[in-house]
Amino acid sequence: QKEVEQDPGPLSVPEGAIVSLNCTYSNSAFQYFMWYRQYSRKGPELLMYTYSSGNKEDGRFTAQVDKSSKYISLFIRDSQPSDSATYLCAMNPPTGASSKLTFGKGITLSVRP
Amino acid sequence: NAGVTQTPKFRVLKTGQSMTLLCAQDMNHEYMYWYRQDPGMGLRLIHYSVGEGTTAKGEVPDGYNVSRLKKQNFLLGLESAAPSQTSVYFCASRPGLAGSPSEQYFGPGTRLTVT
Numbered sequence: 478q479k480e481v482e483q484d485p486g487p488l489s490v491p492e493g494a495i496v497s498l499n500c501t502y503s504n505s506a507f508q509y510f511m512w513y514r515q516y517s518r519k520g521p522e523l524l525m526y527t528y529s530s531g532n533k534e535d536g537r538f539t540a541q542v543d544k545s546s547k548y549i550s551l552f553i554r555d556s557q558p559s560d561s562a563t564y565l566c567a568m569n570p571p572t573g574a575s576s577k578l579t580f581g582k583g584i585t586l587s588v589r590p
Numbered sequence: 591n592a593g594v595t596q597t598p599k600f601r602v603l604k605t606g607q608s609m610t611l612l613c614a615q616d617m618n619h620e621y622m623y624w625y626r627q628d629p630g631m632g633l634r635l636i637h638y639s640v641g642e643g644t645t646a647k648g649e650v651p652d653g654y655n656v657s658r659l660k661k662q663n664f665l666l667g668l669e670s671a672a673p674s675q676t677s678v679y680f681c682a683s684r685p686g687l688a689g690s691p692s693e694q695y696f697g698p699g700t701r702l703t704v705t
Contacts, residue, residue, distance in 0.1 A: 485630075511693070519593075520680055520696030521633070561704035565633065577623075577648070578694060 480504050483581030486496070491589050494504055500566035500581045506537040509567040510542050512551045515563045515583070524564075525551070535539065556588045591616050594697035603671045604701045611666040611700050613681030620686025622664040623694065624650075624656060628678040635681070639664055641686070650702050671704045678702075 483500045490496055497513075508529055513521035527533045530544045539552040549568075553560055566581040597612040613622065623638040635648030639657040644657045653675060655667045664683075668675060678701050682694040 483632075516596060518699070520682075522696065524695050527691065544635065571683050580633045582630065 480579050481566065481568065481581045485582065486584035486585055487587065488584060489587045489589060490556055491506055492556060492558060494556050494588070495561070496556050496568075496586060496588075498551040498564050498584055498586070500549050501547055502549070502568060502579075503563075504568075504570070504579070505547070506570040507568050510540070510549050511567040511578070512538075513565045513567055513580075515565060517562070521565060537553075553586075556586075558588045558590050561587050592705075593617065594683055594695050594703055596679075596697040598700060599698070600701045602705065603668075604705055605672060607671050608667070608669050609671065609702075610668075611679055611681075611702075612681075613664045613666070614662055615681075615683040615694065615695070615699060616662065617683065617685075618661070618685070619683035619695070620661075620682045622658065622691065623667045623682040624664065624695050625680045627680060627699075628677050636666065639686075655695075658684065671702075673704045676702060676704045 481502045511526040512524045514524045515521040525540045527540045527542050530542050533540045537554045542551045563583045565583040565586045566577040571579050594615045604689040620641050625633045629634050634650045636654050637648050638646050639658040642661040657665045680697050680699050681697040684694045
């Protein structure tokens, strides 16, 4: 079992739809959970992060972590064509000098006008 | 601030040739990383460095070497390129704050094709 599993997609939705992106993980030591957004032919950039369990909201984006189920989600409300990108989940434990991140494989989202 | 920059942006190599990819950051970050990204494989860590003069192996280090002689630069070398090294290479950096969210800042990538 891979440490982080992410739905492979791709995902295509109409403009204005609510999008749900999900990852599952197996390492119970993970405490920090991140979502990166990567536009085509660009480097990933951090979108949101959460610590431990709970929800975090930033505009149209909500990140949710359920540590009991080892499941994280990113919700996008009122999706826009500009949200079309690849979304990668990433996570790491609080200890360890290298601070290495474990990434999901990413899911490509297309929002149709 | 330019952030993380990578040189070159594109390169085509023949099998057996060597090359060095340069990553530079102007944020005074301690930690630096080299990843490769392939379709269906996600981001895979090649090598990383937790400070000037240090390097360590990541998930897929074979065929690559790295050096961190200066804090702001992290070089990735391919001594004898193989077609399996055709990929997009990303460099990333982050402050040296162990135990905090590991936000990594990524460069724009280098697209390498080995024929």
